[in-house]
Every structure is written in C-alpha cells, then in structure tokens.
Amino acid sequence: MSTSTILELRGISKRFENIQALQDVSFNLREGETxxxxxxxxxxxxxxxRILAGIYTEYDGEYLLDNQPLHLRSPREALSRGIGMIHQELSVMPELTVAENLFLGRQLTNRLGAVDWGRMNRIAAEELRKLGFADIDVKAPLGNYSLGTQQVVEVLRAILSGARVLIMDEPTTALSPPEVERLIQLIDTLRQSKRSIIYISHFLEEIMRVADRITVLRDGQRVDTLERRETSITHIISLILGREVNATLPAALSRADGQTLLSVSNLTADVFREVNLTVEQGEVVGLYGAIGAGHFDLARALFGLYRIDSGMVAVAGQNFPANFSAAYAIRHGLAYATESRRQSLFMTEPIYRNVMMPHLHRLGRLLAPQPRTELELAAPQITLTGVHPNDPLNxxxxxxxxxxxxxxxxxxxxxxPKVFIMAEPTRGMDVGAKNEVLSILRDFRNQGYGVLVVSSEPETVLSVSDRIVVMSRGRVVSELLNQNIDKDVLMRLL
Ligand SMILES: Nc1ncnc2c1ncn2[C@@H]1O[C@H](COP(=O)(O)OP(=O)(O)OP(=O)(O)O)[C@@H](O)[C@H]1O
Ligand SMILES: [Mg+2]
Incomplete structure (x- = not known):
C-alpha cells in the first residue's frame, strides 16, 4: 500500500472569542487511507x-497539500484543490432530480451552449452504477429517496467535482443499519480508487471497520494517532475520555407497578395503525423501530404535532381531547425532545432562553421576558446536564x-413533566456524554416519572429501557421486558 502523505496540518491552533478550540494540532493524511x-x-x-475544507480561514499553523504550503480562502477553493466536505446537515436539494443534484452548480452544455441533460443523466447513471448504486433512478427527485441515498449522492457529487480528499462529519448518525452498510461499502470502493477519507464518528465499532488510522482529540489537542490494527475500542475510549471507563451501566429496576402515566389506545394516523402502549410510573419504555417504522411520527403525534385519525392518548388517567395541541400536551404533563435538535433549538438565542422557552407561560408575563428569573431557573439544569462550556449566556x-x-x-x-418523550436522546454524542444522558433519564425514572425513549439505535434502547416496544411498518409487533436480550434479538424482531 502506498503511504505517501498528500495532506498535512502542522501545529494548528484556533480560537473563538473565549474558547481555545484547537491547540497545536498536527494531522496528516495518506493517499488511499481512511x-x-x-x-x-x-x-x-x-x-x-472546517479549517481543512476552507470554511475557517483564520487560524495559526501550517497547511500543506502535496508538500506545498496552502492557505485556502473558501470551500470552493478547497474543492478546486480536490478537498470536499460532506456535512451532517446535507446540502442536497430534495426537489431536484438525482442527476440535477449531482451536477448542481456545474452543468454540462452541448456544442451550442445549451444545457445537456441527456449527457448529464448518462454520466450520472454510469457513475452510480460503477459505485454499486444501479438501483438509483437519476431522473427521479432526490427527495423520493432515503437519507442514506441522499448522502451517497452528496458523496458522489464531491467525487464528480474532482475530490480526492473527502471529509465526512458524522455521516451515519441518521442512517438505518442497512444504509450504514452501504456507506461503508462505498468508502471501501473509494479507498480502492486511491481516494483519502477523513471520517468523524462517535460509533467506535464503525470506526474499527472503516479506519486505517485513528486520531484522537481531547480538549482541542491531539492525544494520539493509532494504527487501527494495533488498537482496541477500550483503548480508544480511554484516550477519548482521558481515564478508564466502566462501560457497564447500572441494572434496570424491576418493572414498577405504580400508576399508568401514559396510555395510548388504538392510535391511528396515516403512517401508524392501532398502536397500544403504556408507560408506568418509574419506568423507561424504549420504542424501537427501523427508520421509517412510524415510531418518530408516533412520538410527534403524542405531543400534538402529527395528525391523529383515531384512538386515544391519556396522561395520568386523563384523556386528551381530539386534536390537542403541543401547548396542551405540555400543560398536561408531557415533554418531547425531537430527534432533530436543529428543529427545536433557537441557535442564535442564549442557552438559558432555550432552556426556558417551553416554560415562559409559567413565569406569567409571556411578553415581558424576566432574564434574571429565567437565568436562575435555567442555570442549575445547564450544569446538571453537563453542557460544556456552560455559560448560560452563550x-x-x-x-x-x-x-x-x-x-x-x-x-x-x-x-x-410526568412523561418525557425523547427521540434519539444520545444521537451524535460521545461515549461519556451518552452515559451522562442515559443516567439523567434513569434518575428521572427513579424519581417516579415516566420516560419513553424513541430510537432506531438498538444500543440506546437496550442500555436504558425497562421494557421495549418494537414497531415495524407502522404497527407494534412485539413488546418485551429488557432482560437477556441483545442487539441481534432486537433487530430480528423488526
Ligand atoms: N463558531 C463558533 N463560535 C464559538 N465557539 C465555537 C464555534 N464553533 C465551535 N466552537 C467551540 O469550539 C469547541 C470545539 O467545537 P467542535 O464543533 O469542533 O467540536 P466537535 O469535536 O466537532 O464536537 P461534537 O462531537 O459535539 O460535534 C467547542 O467548545 C465549541 O463550543
Ligand atoms: Mg462536530
């Protein structure tokens, strides 16, 4: 295998106003390596x-491409030098066709100068076939396809623009297991054609499958760079956290027999049918399904955010009226955290305002903010959940x-709330943060509240639930106590 270094960063430091995000970090990338x-x-x-991809242009340190110093001024310039970045929030256009997406911004023309769709469609189909995606119809709107396919198209777009270095920032967080497999195969194909890939992920099992080398960062510094063949997940975890970890979580309590806090009867909507489930006092219920099983929409429906056709939702014995609103659900003891945090948070608002947003009605004067009260109420929660950095005003x-x-x-x-509905509570989190969040949920349960964890990650459901309800194609297909079941058992139930 060739080991020539194509790209190198030396002593990179980067500061944001009050945070030293990177401190003297060195990193190199070889041809054909992941x-x-x-x-x-x-x-x-x-x-x-983002420094590598020309997004952040101000930093200290050296950037070398093919042993030549380089200072990128924009992502466009990075791409022209063969460096492409696939962001977690995809930048594809769902209403355009697959081929249109692939040639976005650099359409091919014929000799007369007219846009040549025939040629673009042919090239797109050929390239997809070469990479093993012959089943994708280049003339169909991209939005018809799953997130996994959209991601493949985004990767291919970078390749067609000439990228030989591809940066993937948490590419699999929202993918179903078969889609993850497809992406991993795609990475293998790209590696064989000498492309280099930088792969960011919190899923260490995935890392052990795709990576040739692994660089660990902690607090803005490089801790080590390891050959994958010479290391183990346990070792990587200890480097990530800077301490040894106890990977076993405390055992779940036996099933509580208190009051039923949430009861769902025959709930039906366009994407789910006749769903029955309960969450008891002091219980964490995992609602598990593959992406597309309807469980995320069910969660939205329980919070008044998805149209229910028939059936009943009750909290602590009280029936909700038909077509209840989210405000009604909050007032009657439900909380909901969506799987897409960008949707629910106000990015430009300070942390404390985001924390207090659902509770302003309790503070009386909705229209006149009371920053001091809000701050006082929010600050302990920000500390408790381990938000870092924890300045509530950021x-x-x-x-x-x-x-x-x-x-x-x-x-x-x-x-x-009485019942906390959480979709993908640990998506995108590192191992330490995952454990923190799961233990917050467990504390919550131990105080006698109910939790419904909605997830497509078997590990998440298995590590926190007392009981697991499995959904497939809009229906509940099984329900089991979380005892002696493993990932394989769970995935076979889908
Ligand atoms: N635009 C910004 N302004 C101010 N601070 C920032 C900005 N972007 C990142 N930071 C800070 O720099 C540090 C590094 O953030 P970065 O996003 O690189 O982390 P990460 O390793 O990608 O984490 P994650 O796994 O959560 O995505 C963090 O403390 C973050 O709060
Ligand atoms: Mg990140």
Missing part, C-alpha cells in the same frame, strides 16, 4: 475539518452538536 477522527463532544473535530449555535443535544434535554428539567 483516517478516523474521534473525541468527546466539543473536542474540536469539526473545527479542524448562544446555542456556538455549542458542539452533542452539547446542543444536552440543552434540548435540560430545557425540560426546570418543571419536570
């Missing part, structure tokens, strides 16, 4: 990659992805 970048939430991974948009998720949880703690 180099994983791991580290806790806020360790500096995305920042380093805008949420400046936090790293995982820390934004903690804010989405903290916001329900000032006035605890």
């Amino acid at each position: 180099h994983a970048l791991v580290g806790e939430n806020g360790a500096g991974k995305s920042t380093l990659m 805008p949420v948009g400046q936090l790293s992805g995982g820390n934004q998720q903690k804010v989405a949880i903290a916001r329900w703690l000032p006035f605890p």
Whole structure:
C-alpha cells in the first residue's frame, strides 16, 4: 500500500472569542487511507475539518497539500484543490432530480451552449452504477429517496467535482443499519480508487471497520494517532475520555407497578395503525423501530404535532381531547425532545432562553421576558446536564452538536413533566456524554416519572429501557421486558 502523505496540518491552533478550540494540532493524511477522527463532544473535530475544507480561514499553523504550503480562502477553493466536505446537515436539494443534484452548480452544455441533460443523466447513471448504486433512478427527485441515498449522492457529487480528499462529519448518525452498510461499502470502493477519507464518528465499532488510522482529540489537542490494527475500542475510549471507563451501566429496576402515566389506545394516523402502549410510573419504555417504522411520527403525534385519525392518548388517567395541541400536551404533563435538535433549538438565542422557552407561560408575563428569573431557573439544569462550556449566556449555535443535544434535554428539567418523550436522546454524542444522558433519564425514572425513549439505535434502547416496544411498518409487533436480550434479538424482531 502506498503511504505517501498528500495532506498535512502542522501545529494548528484556533480560537473563538473565549474558547481555545484547537491547540497545536498536527494531522496528516495518506493517499488511499481512511483516517478516523474521534473525541468527546466539543473536542474540536469539526473545527479542524472546517479549517481543512476552507470554511475557517483564520487560524495559526501550517497547511500543506502535496508538500506545498496552502492557505485556502473558501470551500470552493478547497474543492478546486480536490478537498470536499460532506456535512451532517446535507446540502442536497430534495426537489431536484438525482442527476440535477449531482451536477448542481456545474452543468454540462452541448456544442451550442445549451444545457445537456441527456449527457448529464448518462454520466450520472454510469457513475452510480460503477459505485454499486444501479438501483438509483437519476431522473427521479432526490427527495423520493432515503437519507442514506441522499448522502451517497452528496458523496458522489464531491467525487464528480474532482475530490480526492473527502471529509465526512458524522455521516451515519441518521442512517438505518442497512444504509450504514452501504456507506461503508462505498468508502471501501473509494479507498480502492486511491481516494483519502477523513471520517468523524462517535460509533467506535464503525470506526474499527472503516479506519486505517485513528486520531484522537481531547480538549482541542491531539492525544494520539493509532494504527487501527494495533488498537482496541477500550483503548480508544480511554484516550477519548482521558481515564478508564466502566462501560457497564447500572441494572434496570424491576418493572414498577405504580400508576399508568401514559396510555395510548388504538392510535391511528396515516403512517401508524392501532398502536397500544403504556408507560408506568418509574419506568423507561424504549420504542424501537427501523427508520421509517412510524415510531418518530408516533412520538410527534403524542405531543400534538402529527395528525391523529383515531384512538386515544391519556396522561395520568386523563384523556386528551381530539386534536390537542403541543401547548396542551405540555400543560398536561408531557415533554418531547425531537430527534432533530436543529428543529427545536433557537441557535442564535442564549442557552438559558432555550432552556426556558417551553416554560415562559409559567413565569406569567409571556411578553415581558424576566432574564434574571429565567437565568436562575435555567442555570442549575445547564450544569446538571453537563453542557460544556456552560455559560448560560452563550448562544446555542456556538455549542458542539452533542452539547446542543444536552440543552434540548435540560430545557425540560426546570418543571419536570410526568412523561418525557425523547427521540434519539444520545444521537451524535460521545461515549461519556451518552452515559451522562442515559443516567439523567434513569434518575428521572427513579424519581417516579415516566420516560419513553424513541430510537432506531438498538444500543440506546437496550442500555436504558425497562421494557421495549418494537414497531415495524407502522404497527407494534412485539413488546418485551429488557432482560437477556441483545442487539441481534432486537433487530430480528423488526
Ligand atoms: N463558531 C463558533 N463560535 C464559538 N465557539 C465555537 C464555534 N464553533 C465551535 N466552537 C467551540 O469550539 C469547541 C470545539 O467545537 P467542535 O464543533 O469542533 O467540536 P466537535 O469535536 O466537532 O464536537 P461534537 O462531537 O459535539 O460535534 C467547542 O467548545 C465549541 O463550543
Ligand atoms: Mg462536530
């Protein structure tokens, strides 16, 4: 295997107003290698990659491409030098066709100067076939396809623009297991054609499958760079956290036999049918399904955000009226955190305002903000959930992805609900933060509240639930106590 270095960063430091995001970080990338970048939430991974991709143009240190110094001024310039970045929030256009997306911004023309769709469609189909995606119809709107396919198209777009270095920042957080497999195969194909890939992920099992080398960042510094063959997940975790970890979580309590806090009877909508489930006092129920099973829409429906056709929702014995609103659900003891934090947080508002947003009606004067009261109520929750950095006045948009998720949880703690519905509570979180969040949920349960964790990640459901309800294609297909079941058992139930 060739080991020539194509790209190198030396002694990179980057400061945002009051935060040293990167401190003297060195990193190099070889031709044809997949180099994983791991580290806790806020360790500096995305920042380093944004420098590589020409997004952040101000930093200290050296950037060398093919041994030549380089100072990129824009992502466009990066791409012209062969460096492309796939962001977690995809930048594809769902209403355009697959081929239109692939040639976005650089359409091919014929000899007369007219846009040549015939040629673009042919090239698109040929390239997709070469990469093993012959089943994708280049003339169909991209929005018809799953997130996983959209991601493939985004990768291919970068390749067609000439990228030989591809940066993927948490590419699999929203993908179903088969889609993850497809992406991993795609990475293999790209590696064979000598492309180099930088892969950021919190899923260490995935890292062990795709990576040739692994660089660990902690608090903005490089801790180590390891050959994958010579390391183990346990070792990587200890480097990420800077301490040994106890990976076993406390055992779940036996099933509580208190009051039924949430009861769902025959709930039916366009994407789910006749769903029955309950959450008892002091119980965490995991609602598990593959992406597309209807469980995320069910969660929205329980919070008044998705149209219910028939059936009944009751909280602590009280039936909700038909077509109840989210405000009604909050007032009657429900809380909901969506799987998409960008949707629920106000990025430019300070952390404390985000935390207090659902509770302003309790403070009386909705139209006259009371910053001091809000701050006093929010600050302990921000500390409790371990948001870092924890200055309540910082805008949420400046936090790293995982820390934004903690804010989405903290916001329900000032006035605890009876039942907390959480979709993908640990998506995008590092191992340490994951454990923190799961233990917050467990504390919550131990205080006698109910929790419904809605997820497509078997690990999440298995690590926190007392009982697991499995949904497939809009229906509940099984329900089991979380005892002696493992990932394989769970996935076979889908
Ligand atoms: N635009 C910004 N303004 C101010 N601070 C920022 C900005 N972007 C990042 N930071 C801070 O820099 C640090 C590194 O953030 P970065 O997004 O690189 O972390 P990360 O390793 O990608 O984390 P995650 O796994 O949560 O995505 C964090 O403390 C973050 O709050
Ligand atoms: Mg990041």
